[in-house]
Every structure is written in C-alpha cells, then in structure tokens.
Amino acid sequence: MDFDLTEEQRLLKESVDRLIADSYGDFEKRRHHQDNPRGYSPVLWAQYAELGLLGLPFSEEQGGFGGGPVETMIVMEALGRGLALEPYLASIVLGGGFLRLGGREELIGDVVGGTATLAFAQIERQSRNDLHDVATTARRTEAGWVLEGAKSLVLHGDSATHLIVSARNAGARRDRAGISLFLVPADAAGLSRRGYATQDGLRAAEVLLEKVALPPEALIGAEGEGLPLMERVVDIALAALCAEAVGAMEALHELTLDYLKQRKQFGTTIGSFQAVQHRAADMLVALEQARSMTMYAAMMAENPDPALRRPALAAAKALVNRSAELIGKEAIQLHGGIAMTMEYKAGHYFKRLTMLINQFGETDEHIRVVAEAGGLPAAA
Amino acid sequence: MDLRYTPEEIAFREELRGIFRTKIPAEIRRKVSDGHHLTRDEIATAHRALHAEGLATPNWPLAWGGKDWTPVQRYIYNEEVLANAVPMPLSFNVAMVGPVIANFGSEEQKKKFLPGTASLDIWWAQGFSEPGAGSDLASLKTSARREGEHYIVNGQKTWTTLGQYADWIFLLVRTDPAAKKQQGISFLLVDMKTPGITVRPIITIDGAHEVNEVFFDEVKVPAENLVGEENKGWDYAKFLLSNERSNIARIGFSKEKLAMVKSRARETPAGDGTLWDDADFRRRVAIAEIEMKALEITQMRVVAGQKNRASDKPDPNSSILKIKGSELQQMATELMLTVAGPYAAAMPAHSHNEPPVGPDWAEGVAPQFFNYRKVSIYGGSNEIQRNIIAKAFLGL
C-alpha cells in the first residue's frame, strides 16, 4: 500500500499548483478570464499546453505523456481549488478519453497542442443523466452518415472545434444497444449552436443537428456500440470531477476557517464559539472522506471491467456529492451574509459545487447503481 | 383537542383565497411561483391591490387599518398569502416600522407616516445591520449626535434589502456613546433624499440586486423624527423583531413550493416516464412533507398559545419555528433543483437576451436555491436561534 506520489507526480503537482495560483489566486483574474468570448483564457490554455497538461492522459505513442488517473486527479484538484474555467474536463478528460479509447488518434496532436478543443454532446431535452437515452438519429447513407437531432447543455460546446455526438443508428429511444458516437467538426454544414453562461461561471451550448452529413470515418468505435465506450469515458470523468470537487472543497474550507478566525461578533472571533467549531470540524471530516474516495476513484477509473468499475465510480461520486453538499452549505452559513455576495469567493465555490453534484448523475442515481450491483466489489 | 379549522375559519380562508386569486395579477403570482425577483412596480402593484381590499395591514391597530382577527385568522392570512404565491405586503412597512410607529410614535408621526406606510406611498427600508454588527446587532456604531433641532448621522448600514427603492429608512443609531451596548441606541426615521446619503448595490450570488450598502456622511435629520424616547431604541427594535413571529416559519412558501415540485415532477420526463415515477425522488418529497406537517401543527400550537401570553413578550417558540421553517424552505428549493435536473445549470435567458434553454420555469430554480441560503442567516441566524433555545428554554 502506498499513498505517496512519485517524484514525477510531485513535480507535476507543484507546477500545476503554481500555474493555478498565479492565474487564479487573485479572484479578479477569474472575472477577467471569464470575459473572454470563449469563457476562458486562450492564453492560459496555451500555457496548459506548454506545461504538458493537455497531453497527460495520452500514451507516448499517441503523442502524449503517458499519465493516468492519478495525474488527472492532480490536475483536476488544482483546477478545483482555483475554480478554473478552462475546458480540461470537456476537452482532455472527456474528449481525449473518446479519442484514445475509441482509437481516433489523428486529432490527438492538435488536442495536446491546444489548437483543437473537444466537447461531449450527449444530453437531450428528455434524457436527464441517462447516457442511453438518445433520440438524435444517425442514418447510414452511401456517402457516410447523416445526423439529425438536438443536444443540450454541451459543456464548452460553444468554443469547441469538434464535438463528440451520441446518436442512435438503431433501436428505440432508451435501448442500450444501437447508439453510435461521432466526431463532428463544429463547422460542419447543418450544425448550429448557441452558447450561454452557466450558473457556475462556465459555458455551455445548445447544439442543433439538421441533416449533418458526415464521412464514414466520423464514426468512433464500432457502430451501435457507443454506450459501453461512453460509460468508460464518463467513469473517467467522474473520477476527475471527484478530484475537482476535492480541490474546491479544500479551498472553501480554508477560506471559511480563515474567516472564522478573523470575524468578530460579541467581542470575540466567531470561531471561538463551540457550535461553530463543531460545524467546521464536520466539514473537515467530510472533506477527508471525499479525498479518500477520490483516490479510490482514481484507482478504479481505467478498469476495463464495467462490473468492477461502475459501482466503484458511482460510490465515489455519491460520497463526494454528499461532502460537497455539506461543505458548500455550511461554508455559506458559517460566513453569514458576506458569503451571499458575488464579490466574495465563497459563493462561487458553492455554486460550482452545486452544479458539480448534478453533473453525470445526482447522488440518488449513483447510490442506486451501487445498490443494484449488490454493493461494492470486495477487496480490489 | 381538535386540529381542524372550524367552518367559520374555513369560510374565512376561502374568502381570502378568492381575493388573492382574482385581485393579484396572474403574471405576478406566476413570477413569484417560479422563484423570480419582482420589479419595484410589481411589488407596488401587489401591495396596493391588497391595500385596496383592506388586506395589507391586518396586524396593525384597528384605528390605523388593522383587523380584529383571532390569532388563527392571522395565521390563515399569512399562510394563504404565501401559499397562493402572492407577494407579502412590504414587510419593512407592514410588519416592522408601521407597528413601531403605531405603538411608540407621536401623534404627529402616526398621522404623517402611517397612511403612506400602509399604502406604500412611502417605501421603507430597514437600516439595522452594519459591517461589524450582524448577529451582534447591539454593537452597532452608526452615530447620531444632537445639534439643536437636529441629529447628525454618520456611519454605514449594510444588507439593506430593496434600499435602492426606499423613500425612507428606519435606523438604529447610537445616541449615547458612553452607555452600555444596548442602552445608548435610538430609533430614527430618515428621508433617503437627505444630502449625505449614498446607496451602493450589493449583488448577491444569484445575480440579483436585492441588498445595498447605505452610507451616512453628516446627514442632518430633524429631531422630530426620533421615535419614542432617546436611548430606548433597543426596546422598540426588540418589539419589531418579535412582532413578525406569527409568520417566521413561512410554511405557506414551503407548501406552495412543494406543490410545484410535485406538479413539475409529473411533467418532467425521466426514464421511461416522469420524475414522479422515481421512487427515490418521491421519498425525498415525502420526507419534506412529513416535516412540513409537523411544523404546521407546531405552528398552530404556538398560535393557539398566543391568546394566553402577554403579547409584548417574545416567544421562544418562534426560534423553533424559525429553524425548522428556514430548513424546510431550503429543502423545498433544493427539491426543485433536482426537478430541473441538468437545466438548472443554464443562466436565465434575460442575461443573454435569448429564449430559455430548458423549460421556462427551470431558469429561476438555481438562483432561488442560492438566494434562499439567506433564510437561515437573516432575522437572527439559526445558530443564534439555537442559542436562544438553549438559554430561554433549556436553562443552559
């Protein structure tokens, strides 16, 4: 058993922590990055590329740096601490996951270099978080494929150069079989998108697909077998989200503790009241439980066996969700009015955590996955 | 013991419902129900419609437009306003400064202020909290020094709800810097147009401009605007804060929100059917409803007990109602967040001048969830309420 990072991982952590501290440490900088039409800083994205962060999950043969879920965890935790806006989850974890596991290596170079960015177009009006609920259709033609449908809340979908679209080539709307995945250039004829800000300060897009004609090689993986691949990639994203949450919770907890030590009422610091101390202690308990489960998620994220992997990742997200809920709400409450303001950082962490809880499945949905599996796999 | 309303009480409730549903514009009630903030005009329209029916100030003394209602009728009124998504008449006017002036003000003050306060021709803001005086309100520093026929006010108030619309503000100010904390405080009425007052917006995490900072720089206030006696302001403030106890739980809000949660869940696709088919979700709603039923009966017990109490004494039961009531309101807004699902994430359309991304009711859901964190902070935070219970009830 070994919880220590390797020397290389420690260096990675130091450099990404430094980058995030420099570019987000002063909260005004985040507002500034946000004002960019893309909703994040392209300059900063280029720095991510220079540091090698964008190539981490890809193997060296693919043009990457051969990192794994632990490296992703290190990066996502730092991004969570800084409430970073860049599309690391969308383009590298999700998009990159589809490229490397779906055998689409030709685009990896541009993604690693930061010139191409990806977004995962999956949610539909009726689908909620069900990956297999797909009404968008893919029809085979002589020239390749034609996609027809609408996708919603595509994270960073407005600025991505390419979209990964789930579409149904066979079966009924909620069948598990018959779903295919497509790599679609954002400027494809018939594809239109409308971008907007999200509650947590990120960007998303509505994507309309009207007779979008694609060549045969747009298909990722095997026809009709998109779901298992989506589940693999989403599980990797769940591990990444857990790490982002841990970073955000850690920063929010620190911010709260600092405030409890400074803010005076009734002639003393509010942190001297035992009622407040116990609440801050419970926040730490929740944070450490989440950190443990995030390590478990990283360990299980790339396991190819869904029977082992799926309940493990669901368990991690369920626990992290509950910690995020508790820490977010308690941080606001223990600050009092000040945390209700846009001006102050705590509310922004709370909003990101609230939205993160809902990403790729809410708490009850994940608990259900674990329950239906009959619990967690025994010793891994 | 009979927990049911009498036939007369039911008739009274039906009469109120009829008025609320016909006299308050449907668009306004719809906006309230969807969790949106109202404009100045919408608040005024709803307030004046209630006033025209004699229903803006039922808790005032009879002579000033109040109602000769029983505690149960008052409770029914409060619940039905909220349960029908009617905006409460402006609480700063109706529940706060109005009763203080009616009870402690001079005859001139009553004549000058009460009619306009009831009709909202005068819009009031509450200037109590300061940057350094939140839970510990009595540590407030804004000062008023007497110079001839005037007080000169200096200092800063904050969290002033809707202060940007206010014509007047009622302040707690320190008039005797030498006296012990609570004893040197006075209650002063100040015209917001007086030179030396600056209002600055505070934007809250839901993106709304609901609260403000208000700065006072050598503001000259006629001495006749002092309410009651100098240095007795803390007593009036305590009266004011305990005055609204009958509505502190806002059960009507939670009731309306949970009803909406159920009806929206029934129309929200999920799985092969709707979200309402989801047993885990229904279980969460059931837990909220169980809590709500208990709170409703607790609230009724407090209401029924009121006839045996001296009405000027704060009731420690109000702390129980505040804690549970605020938790339930927050629980209801959180359930709505689940109903909206992924669509809760989109910013409201007005921020980008486009049609809404999801169902039109979904866009106010996350902002209201964020905004409602306030209900366990203001009006005496839930921690302060627990301190009160520990001291006043438990003798700890």
Ligand SMILES: Cc1cc2nc3c(=O)[nH]c(=O)nc-3n(C[C@H](O)[C@H](O)[C@H](O)COP(=O)(O)OP(=O)(O)OC[C@H]3O[C@@H](n4cnc5c(N)ncnc54)[C@H](O)[C@@H]3O)c2cc1C
């Ligand atoms: C949206 C909003 C609207 C408001 N509108 C108005 C208004 O119109 N007019 C007005 O005058 N005020 C208004 N307020 C102010 C409100 O009353 C204060 O926010 C409240 O009194 C808490 O004060 P604070 O924010 O300074 O928090 P603090 O008093 O600094 O409290 C911070 C934390 O410490 C805890 N704490 C403090 N003391 C103790 C203790 N002894 N034991 C245990 N825990 C303790 C609190 O519960 C809280 O969790 C508003 C506030 C908000 C958020």
